[in-house]
Structure formats: structure tokens, C-alpha cells
Amino acid sequence: MNLNYTTEELAFRDEVRAFLEKKLPEDIAAKVKGFRRLSKEDHQRWQKILSEQGWYATHWPEEYGGVNWSPVQKHIWDEESSRYGAPRSVPFGVNMVAPVIIKFGTEEQKQRYLPRILSGEDWWCQGYSEPGAGSDLASLKTRAVREGDHYIVNGQKTWTTLGQHANMIFCLVRTNTEVKAQEGISFLLIDMNTPGITVRPIITLDGEHEVNEVFFEDVKVPAENLVGEEDKGWTYAKYLLTYERTGLAGIGISKAALEHLKGLASRRLKNGKPLIEDATFGQRIAQVEIDLMAAAISNLRIIASVEGGGMPGAESSMLKVRGTEIRQTINDLARRAIxxxxxxxxxxxxxxxxxxxxxxxxxxxxxxxxxxxxxxLSIFGGSNEIQKNIVSKMILGL
Amino acid sequence: MDFRLNEEQQMLQDTVARLVRGEYSFEKRLEYSESELGFSADFWKQLGELGLTAVPFPEELGGFGGTGVEVQSVMTELGRGLCIEPYLQSVVLGGGLISQAGNSEQKEQWLGGIATGEVRAAVGLQEPQSFYNLNDVETRAEKSGDGYVLNGRKAVVIGGHCADVLVVSARTSGDSRDADGISLFLIPADAEGIERRTYPTIDGFKGCDLFLNNVQLGPDALLGDEGKAAEVIEYQTGRAISALCGEAVGAMEVACDLTLEYLKQRKQFGVPIGRFQVLQHRMVDMMSELEQARSMAILAASVADEPQSDERRRILAAAKNVIGRSGQFISEQGIQSHGGIGMTWEYNFAHYAKRLVMINHQLGDDDFHLERYAAMLQAS
Structure with missing residues (x-):
């Protein structure tokens, strides 16, 4: 057993740190560290810097312009970029649709979409959830009917994150109503500028516009925008969800949020003393820091187990649950601190x-x-209840 | 033993309930909240006309000398409607401080108007450094001629942007955090030297920080005995805690009802999601928290207007601790039970959730009151 990074990994970490120190714009880092709003332009500016460095597509093979980092290297990258206040890449293009296109797409799709993701020309959003299909995603109803060399799409998607910035959406659509729910779903790539698409904002309880509803009314989608085979979309969707789940634990983000909390608790006073030195509040911070320490090691154990290749299994579901609970606790304490x-x-x-x-x-x-x-955090990316169902089924056999 | 409201109390609560049902749709509340005043002047007027702003005041002021139970009857319904009028600040706290500490001229000048709702009071007891400790007062009131000059800052004064009169604490002697040496002052809203930084609150109210820069006050501005306000403040915030318990219970009732309704009608995997045991148990936990909160609200109401005692202090600290925790639990678990829809601005659940979490930030959070309670424990 050896919990240390290798010499090569340490050298990589130094390289990452040097890059972040030199290239991460100060204003963007200040926004991320202070939980302030990021604009579309902020995301694009950072993406351009990453692309120039060749570090944008961390999950892709080198032949498509990816970095092909090992799981440990990816982890070092996540950890360090959170620590320095780099924004997390908006995942829908680079980390979600791209792996699906790489594994199941046609050569033409790869040639067309992957470079445009790398260059930032396309901003992707995700068309999975529907008003009637949340945790029960397979019950989705958005219909795509083949007519000649096109599909005609009708229906509605919801909770579409940053859809207001997107020009492309990948959608799960129903192409077959005669078979079991999971067997009649297809994976379509749709240009958001196609006539018949309407994006309507959903304002969340904090007053922010982050998510949207997307309506499809007789939207004509070229048949070549189908990924893989018709009616096999569920397989691709599940493949994508394993990518979504890794990283949802947000260990790096929690560490940054904990520093933010400690800063607040050092400056705010209670009975004339910094709040962080107060017995009650100090213990609350200590407790979440300890829980985060454990989750960080669990995260590393999962990473080490897939270092030789492959994807993490249902363990990442446990980590998603604990990781999001920890982040929510840190947010709770920050709120209490003020x-x-x-x-x-x-x-x-x-x-x-x-x-x-x-x-x-x-x-x-x-x-x-x-x-x-x-x-x-405990609702999206598969609610924590669904994650627990996965663990009890896949690991416990219950 | 009888935990039911008597006929008169029930009639009072029904009156408020009818008024809220008639005037306070969710859509109207959003409008009121976004208006410059920050609440409904018309609804406030109706509360006055129906005698509801007079509830805790004596008969000669048009009230019926209501105590904790009656005030909670009103506040519970205001909580159910998620109402944003300054009842707690003006009637309960402002009116309470003046009733307890005021001389006859001060009472005559202000209480009649507060009881009819024609005058609105706001209360500035917190400061930027005070956290929840209301004895942590750095605002200074120096003698000047036969009056006082005030300098300092009062934090998060809900309703302070539009009140006619401000009741603020300031130190006339002693060091920060000494209970001795705190005094209360009545300041007309248009007094020279007051600056306000006004803001909406995250739960839909409006308030401000008050910056007091050489505010000159006459001798008649001192409310109660000089340097002896800490006890008055403690007693009146105790009454306000009981009132807030009522509001919280009202909001929790609606939050639980909305969640239960959603569990019955929302279908996934071909069945209402209320068929899933994990959600059933969560809903039961929410209801249990509501019952705990109800019990503590009743207990708080029973001591709210009793003479001060360690028993009263203990009960009010315990009650605020319980409603702080149960409110947050019901908010968080209710959102989780709803999924994304529970987080949207357009659906009223989220607004109940925000109010319930923020009630924990008013008059001391659950940690603060746990510490107060623990400090009163004695080795046996």
C-alpha cells in the first residue's frame, strides 16, 4: 500500500499548477471562488485557453484531440483546477455527447462535431428529462417519426441546463411505441436553430435562470443526425450517464467550498471572537471536514481501481450520494455562518x-x-434515491 | 387538560384564515413582494380594520388583551398564507417593547396607531458583529444636552424601510456584550442622520440596515430606564419567538400538505411516487417534525406573556430550537420529495421552503438556542 503520487504524477501536478497560475484569468477565478455568476463569455474564454493548451478534452482519445490522461491525472486536474478556482467545463458537449459520438457515432459525425466541440463553435445541451419522465427516464414521450430522410420531432424536454446558450441539443426520443419502453428510444443530435424549437426559461428559487424547458413542434431533423442504431438509444444513454455520474461527487469543489466557509467563519464574529473558534460552530466545520476527508479517499480508491482502464461501477453512485450531501452541508454551514x-x-x-x-x-x-x-445536487444526475437503488441492486443484489 | 382553542380564539383564527384566503393568492404575494412598499398596504389596512393588529393590546386601545395563544392564532394563518406584512415587527415586537417599557406619553403617542395599523414600527436590535446575541451592542448613545446623540449601525431591520417609528437599542454605558448599559430609543423614521440601505430579503420581505450618524434625540426618545433595556428586549423577543413559532407551524402545515399532495399525484414507473417506501417514510418524518413543532409552539404560547422566569426562558429557547430544525428539515426534504419542480420560482413550495429556512435566521438559530438551553442546565 502506498498512498503517495508517483514521481511522474507529482511532476504532472507541478505542470498543472504552473499552467493554472499562468493562464487562469484572475477575474474568472475570483468569480468561481466567490460563488459568483459566470457568463457564457467566461466559460468560452476559459475553454479557449484550455483548448490551446490541448487540455480541454480530458476524456477523449488522442486521435480526436483528447489528452488521454490516466484516471489519476484526471483527478489531479480536477483537484487542482478546483483549488485554483477554474470553472468546471460545461460537460454536455465535451464530457457527455462527445464520448457517445466517439463510441457509437459515424465517421461523418465524428468529423463534424468533435472539432466543433474542441473549438467551442458548438455549445451543447442535454435533452433527457421530460415533465413526465424524471427518475423514470425511460418513460419519455418526445416522439420522432421517420419521414423519408428526416425525423419529425414533437414533444418537450425540461431542466435543460444552460440551454439558453446552446446551439445544439442531444435528445432521447421515442421512435418505437410498440416495444418495451427502453427498447423504443433513439439518440438524436438536433440543431437548436431548426424551426419549431422554443426555449423557455425556468427561474429557480434563488431567482437564477440556469435551466429551461425546450419545446419541439414538428421539428425536421436529418436522419444522419441519428447516433448509432434506431431504437438503441437507451444503451447510449446509459453509457453517457456513467460519465455523468463520475465527477458528480464534486470532491474538489467541496474542498474549495470548505476553504470559502472557513474564510467566512474566520471573519464573522460571535461574541467578539471569530466564529471558527466557537466551540459549537468549530465542531460543525470539523465534522464536515472529516467527512470530506473520508470521501476524498473513497474517491481515490475508485480512481485507483480503474487506473488500469474501464469505468467505475456502482461505487460511484455511493460517492455521488455522500459527496453531494457533504457539499450541501458545507453550503448549510456557510449560510449559518453569516x-x-x-x-x-x-x-x-x-x-x-x-x-x-x-x-x-x-x-x-x-x-x-x-x-x-x-x-x-441531490436531485440531478440521477436523484440520490435512484443512486441508492442502483447500489442496492448492483452491489447488494437486493 | 385541553389543547383546543376556545370559541373566541377559534373565531379569531377563522377570521384571519378567511382574510388570507381571499387576499393572498400566491400570484398576488409575488406582486406585493415586488412592489416598492414590499407588502400589501391594502391587506395591512384590512388587518387593522378587523381589529387584528390590535389583538395583543388592551381594550382601551381597541384590542382584547390577547396573549401568546391569540397572537399565534393570527401568526399561524399569516404563515399559511406566507404573508409578508410587518405584523411580527410592528405589532408584536415594536408594540410589545413600547407597551412594556414606555411611559404614559410614549404609549399614548404610539400604541393607538400601532394597534389600528395606521402607524408601523420596526425594530433594530441586531448589529453587524452581534450575530444573534442582542446584548452585543456597539451603537453608542451619548448624552447631549438633555437628550442623546446616537452613532452606529443596526443590521437587518425587517420593515425598517417603511416604518413610521424605529425602536433601536444603543449602549449608554458598559462594554460590548454587557447586559447592563443597553438602552432603547424611539426614533421617528424621518429623523436627521439616519441612512438606510434597503434590500429585498431572500424570503420575499423587505428590510434595511440602519446607519445612525449623529442622530440627535430629545429626552423623550429614551424608552424605559437608561441602561436597563436588556431584560425588556429579552422578554419581548421571547414573545416574538412564540409568534414566530406560530408562523412557522402555519408554513410547515402548507409545506407538508403540498408535498403529500404531490406524492399522491406525481407518477413515475407507472405508479404514484407515494407508493415508494423511501418517500413514504420521508413524508412520515416530515409530519413528525411538524407535530414536534406544533407541540413546542403550543408550549411557547402558554408562557409567552407569563412573567419572566428560568422556566419561560428554557421553554422559549427549546421552542425556537425545534422550529428552526423542523423548518429546515421540512424545507429540504420537501424539495427532495418534489424533485426539480420543488426548486422553481413558479411553484409555491419553494417560497415556503425559503421562509422556513429564514425563520431559523430570525431571533436566533437552533445552535444559538441550544447553547442558551445548555447554559441553563445544572448538575443535579
Whole structure:
């Protein structure tokens, strides 16, 4: 047993750190560290820097412009980029649809879409959930009917994250109603500018516009935009979901959020002393830090187990549950740390570049909105209840 | 032993319930919240006309000398409607502080208006450094001629943006966090030297921080005995905690009802999701939390207007601890039970969730009250 990185891995970490120190724009890092809003332009600027370095597509084989990092290298990258305040790449193109295209797509699809993902020309969003198909995804109803060399798509998708920025959407659609639910689903790539598509914002409880509904009315999609075989989409969807699940534990993000919390708790006072030195609050922070320490090692154990190749199994579901609970606890504590100042909603302080006096702490304004927004962590990417079902079935055989 | 409301109390609660049902649709609340005033002037007027703002005041002021139970009857319905009018700040706290500490001139000047709703009070007891400790007062009131001059800052004054009169604490002697040396002052809203930073709150109210810069006050502004306000503040925040328990229970009732309804109608895997045991048990846990909160609210109401005692202190700390925790539990588990829909602005559940979590940030959170309670434990 040896819990240390190898010499090569340490050298890689130094390289990553040097890159982040030199290339990560300060304004973007400040936004990420302070939980402030990132614009479309911020994401694109960072993506361009990563692409120039050749480090954008960490999950792709080299022949398509990927880096082909080992699981440990990917982990080092996640850890360090969270620590420095680099935004997480919007995953829908690079980490979700791309692996599916690489594994199941035609040569033409690879040639067309992969370079456009690398260059940032296409912004992808995900058309999975529907109003009636959430945890029970296979019950989806959006219909695609083949007419000549096109599909005609009708239906509705929902919870489409950052769909307002996207020009492409990958969709699960029903192509066959005669067979079992899972067997009649296909995987379609759809240009968002096609007539008949309407995007409607969903405003979340913190007042943010992050998710959308996408409506399809007689949308004509060229048949060559089908990925793989008709009616086999469920297989591709599941392949993609394993990619989605890895990384949802957000260990690196939790570590950064914990530092943010400790900063707040060092500056806020209780009875004249920093809150972090208070017996009650100090113990609350200590408890979540300990839980995070354990989850971080669990994460490393999973990474080490797939170092030789392959994808993590149902263990990543356990990690998703614990990891999201830990992140939510950290958000809960940050909200508690600002006490009465959790109540004001100081919208002008949510954006970087606010140059007035801060109502309380410079990092306070996003704290309560972030707590409410991150209730999503235990809901999305397969709710934590669904993850537990996976564990009890796949690992426990129950 | 009888835990039911008497006929008069039940009539009172029904009156508020009818008014809220008539005036307070979810859509209207959003409108009220986004208006400049931040709540409904019309609804507030109706509360006054029906005598509801007078509930805790004596008969000569048009009230019926209501105590904890009556105030909770009102607050529970306001909580069910998620109402954002400053009943807690003006009627319960502002009115309470003036009733307890005011001299006859002060009572005459302010209480009649507060009881009819024509005058609104707001209360500034917290400061940026105070966290939840209301004895942590750094705002100074220095003697000046026969009056006082105030300097300092009061934090998160809900309703302070539009109140006619402000009741604030300031230190006339002693060091930060000494209970001795805290005084209360009545400040007309338009007094010179007051600046406000106004903001909406995350749960739909409006409030402000008050910056007091050389605010000159006459001798008649002192409310109660100089330097002796800590006990008054403690007693009145105790009454407010009981009222807040009522509001929280009302909001939790609706949050639980909405969640149960959703479990029955939302279908996944071909069945209502309420058929899944994990969600059944969660719903049972939510209901159990609501019952715990109800019990503590009743207990809090029973001591809210009793003379101060260690028993009263213990009960009110315990009650606020319980509603803080149960409110957060019901919010979080209710959102989880709903899935994404529970997080949307368009659906009322999210707004109940936000209010319930923020109730834990008013008048001390569950940690604060747990510490208070623990400090009163004695070795036997």
C-alpha cells in the first residue's frame, strides 16, 4: 500500500499548477471562488485557453484531440483546477455527447462535431428529462417519426441546463411505441436553430435562470443526425450517464467550498471572537471536514481501481450520494455562518465588479442563494434515491 | 387538560384564515413582494380594520388583551398564507417593547396607531458583529444636552424601510456584550442622520440596515430606564419567538400538505411516487417534525406573556430550537420529495421552503438556542 503520487504524477501536478497560475484569468477565478455568476463569455474564454493548451478534452482519445490522461491525472486536474478556482467545463458537449459520438457515432459525425466541440463553435445541451419522465427516464414521450430522410420531432424536454446558450441539443426520443419502453428510444443530435424549437426559461428559487424547458413542434431533423442504431438509444444513454455520474461527487469543489466557509467563519464574529473558534460552530466545520476527508479517499480508491482502464461501477453512485450531501452541508454551514445576514438578498453584490460597500462580508451575498440552488445536487444526475437503488441492486443484489 | 382553542380564539383564527384566503393568492404575494412598499398596504389596512393588529393590546386601545395563544392564532394563518406584512415587527415586537417599557406619553403617542395599523414600527436590535446575541451592542448613545446623540449601525431591520417609528437599542454605558448599559430609543423614521440601505430579503420581505450618524434625540426618545433595556428586549423577543413559532407551524402545515399532495399525484414507473417506501417514510418524518413543532409552539404560547422566569426562558429557547430544525428539515426534504419542480420560482413550495429556512435566521438559530438551553442546565 502506498498512498503517495508517483514521481511522474507529482511532476504532472507541478505542470498543472504552473499552467493554472499562468493562464487562469484572475477575474474568472475570483468569480468561481466567490460563488459568483459566470457568463457564457467566461466559460468560452476559459475553454479557449484550455483548448490551446490541448487540455480541454480530458476524456477523449488522442486521435480526436483528447489528452488521454490516466484516471489519476484526471483527478489531479480536477483537484487542482478546483483549488485554483477554474470553472468546471460545461460537460454536455465535451464530457457527455462527445464520448457517445466517439463510441457509437459515424465517421461523418465524428468529423463534424468533435472539432466543433474542441473549438467551442458548438455549445451543447442535454435533452433527457421530460415533465413526465424524471427518475423514470425511460418513460419519455418526445416522439420522432421517420419521414423519408428526416425525423419529425414533437414533444418537450425540461431542466435543460444552460440551454439558453446552446446551439445544439442531444435528445432521447421515442421512435418505437410498440416495444418495451427502453427498447423504443433513439439518440438524436438536433440543431437548436431548426424551426419549431422554443426555449423557455425556468427561474429557480434563488431567482437564477440556469435551466429551461425546450419545446419541439414538428421539428425536421436529418436522419444522419441519428447516433448509432434506431431504437438503441437507451444503451447510449446509459453509457453517457456513467460519465455523468463520475465527477458528480464534486470532491474538489467541496474542498474549495470548505476553504470559502472557513474564510467566512474566520471573519464573522460571535461574541467578539471569530466564529471558527466557537466551540459549537468549530465542531460543525470539523465534522464536515472529516467527512470530506473520508470521501476524498473513497474517491481515490475508485480512481485507483480503474487506473488500469474501464469505468467505475456502482461505487460511484455511493460517492455521488455522500459527496453531494457533504457539499450541501458545507453550503448549510456557510449560510449559518453569516447569521442574520443570510436574510438580505443583495443582488448587486452577486456579480463580480461590484464596487460599493459590501453589506456584510464580501463573500456573503451568494451564500444563501447558493445554499438553496444546491438543493439540486441531490436531485440531478440521477436523484440520490435512484443512486441508492442502483447500489442496492448492483452491489447488494437486493 | 385541553389543547383546543376556545370559541373566541377559534373565531379569531377563522377570521384571519378567511382574510388570507381571499387576499393572498400566491400570484398576488409575488406582486406585493415586488412592489416598492414590499407588502400589501391594502391587506395591512384590512388587518387593522378587523381589529387584528390590535389583538395583543388592551381594550382601551381597541384590542382584547390577547396573549401568546391569540397572537399565534393570527401568526399561524399569516404563515399559511406566507404573508409578508410587518405584523411580527410592528405589532408584536415594536408594540410589545413600547407597551412594556414606555411611559404614559410614549404609549399614548404610539400604541393607538400601532394597534389600528395606521402607524408601523420596526425594530433594530441586531448589529453587524452581534450575530444573534442582542446584548452585543456597539451603537453608542451619548448624552447631549438633555437628550442623546446616537452613532452606529443596526443590521437587518425587517420593515425598517417603511416604518413610521424605529425602536433601536444603543449602549449608554458598559462594554460590548454587557447586559447592563443597553438602552432603547424611539426614533421617528424621518429623523436627521439616519441612512438606510434597503434590500429585498431572500424570503420575499423587505428590510434595511440602519446607519445612525449623529442622530440627535430629545429626552423623550429614551424608552424605559437608561441602561436597563436588556431584560425588556429579552422578554419581548421571547414573545416574538412564540409568534414566530406560530408562523412557522402555519408554513410547515402548507409545506407538508403540498408535498403529500404531490406524492399522491406525481407518477413515475407507472405508479404514484407515494407508493415508494423511501418517500413514504420521508413524508412520515416530515409530519413528525411538524407535530414536534406544533407541540413546542403550543408550549411557547402558554408562557409567552407569563412573567419572566428560568422556566419561560428554557421553554422559549427549546421552542425556537425545534422550529428552526423542523423548518429546515421540512424545507429540504420537501424539495427532495418534489424533485426539480420543488426548486422553481413558479411553484409555491419553494417560497415556503425559503421562509422556513429564514425563520431559523430570525431571533436566533437552533445552535444559538441550544447553547442558551445548555447554559441553563445544572448538575443535579
Amino acid at each position: 447569521g442574520p445576514y443570510a436574510i438580505p438578498f443583495v443582488e448587486e453584490e452577486l456579480d463580480l465588479g461590484y464596487d460599493g460597500d459590501f453589506l456584510s462580508d464580501e463573500n456573503a451575498a451568494p451564500v444563501a442563494p447558493q445554499y438553496f440552488n444546491n438543493r439540486k
